[in-house]
Amino acid sequence: MENKSPDECLDCRTCCTRLEKVGVAFGVNQVLKDINLHIHCGQLTAIIGPNGAGKTTLFRAILGEVPFTGEIHNDLSHAQKPHDLIIGYVPQRLEYDATSPVSVLDLFAAALSARPVWTGQSGATIRAARSALDMVEAGQLLRARLGTLSGGQLQRVLLALALTPVPDLLLLDEPVSGVDPSGIDLFYRMVSDLRRRHHLAILLVSHDCAVVARHADRMLFLNRSILSDGKPADVLGSDIVIKTFGRVIIPEAAACARSSQEDGL
């Protein structure tokens, strides 16, 4: 465990986001308690934990979507140009019905441009969307309707969207649920590559401990508070994780928790 207090953290020049004593409560239900966490640039941090451990809530607190106690600081002093923190977010899933008339381009245009989507898109927006999609090998999906995409295609599209503009902090909330195994591998290779290329800080929530352990620099075991923090192999070997998930073998795809659920999809 290395929940250092901010004062101890002298090597923190590249520390992008710092959570201090963060807590979230919904009514009497204390979902997160006493979260101290430094998220570093260029580091892929995987968060594992049982269902209802507060993983998604942690993201929603960082996004400012739910009220929280404690403090979240964003340090961008290392940035070349001063700017507000840019967060890229890839949701677990998008809720839409099969007839939803939303195209991939619509999603990009709404996020990137001030021009109302229903008046059409400018050439610049279309070019920006296409080059973002090309990054994740999905350029041909520009005009596709969301309802026609496979799980893997949709997650790559959402990743491309989260990376435009290049964020300081990338939040991935179970980004590969509903993606077939080859799609999962492609997705993680892209994420690892992006981290190196853009020096991103990445937080990744996943149920599939074994697979993320191969790609992550650091792993957190979260269950309302951070119970284990360190290198993936150490966290997966800690007593509390073994008690929750059983022994997880890296690198081959032994699974934990609900990963069997993902295999069939």
Add this chain to the structure above:
Amino acid sequence: MTHITSFIGILPFEWAHYAFMQNALLAVLIVTPLFAFLGCMVVNNQMAFFSDAIGHAGLTGIALGALLGMAETPLWSMLVFAVLMAVGITVLRRYSAASSDTVIGIVMSFTVACGVVILSRGGGFNKYSRYLIGDLLSITRGEILSLILVAALFLVFWLSSFNRIFLVSTNTSLARSRRVNIWFTQGLFACITALVVTMSIQWVGILVINALIILPAAAARNLARSMAAYLWMAAGMSVIAGVSGLITSYYWSSATGATIVIFGMVFYVGSLVAGRVRGR
């Protein structure tokens, strides 16, 4: 406006010679694309039941106006009440553990009950039953001007806020990561919906106003493959259904709002079949 109505008067149809039909046609041309645009995002946000509840709240607004001794059509009390209800439901949806259709169902039934109790006291409800079916043919020039004003306001909102509403309807966390203020956007959209619905109630009627909003959007969803196509198809179908319904209601002597809904339904069924045939 006189130029427009006199232009309508040139048309070689019997109905086109009457001033009330000229006014009604103008009103239909303003209101139907507005309803269609609004309906597209109401459907996208899964708020169809919400807009229905706002329509029903009109009755309570009228009742409150009557209590306060306001004019025959107490637009202000209706507007204030509808906006309060829109904000109320938005807040309840956020803080209540009950599902949002349960919350809306409770609020709607209760407000309608309050309205009916107040208006029916002493057996005088019949006086207000015209609000249930509406009377588009009674619209005056001045009222058309106020509709134009609402349409202009709506257009400004629709140009400036559409992308944010769209992002919030797609995924709230994703919208938040794009710095969209979720609660403000949802609240504002609810208020604008309340404004448009309430302004139109006396002409199209509480019973069918929601169908006029939802049907064109639902029909366009069966065919559209992008947001732009979705909104413009809905607007086109809404205008055609509106004009067809108005003219038909003239010959049938039926309530205009309800007759337009029949045509809207024809579009919906037609688009459903066309969408299936195209195979998507």
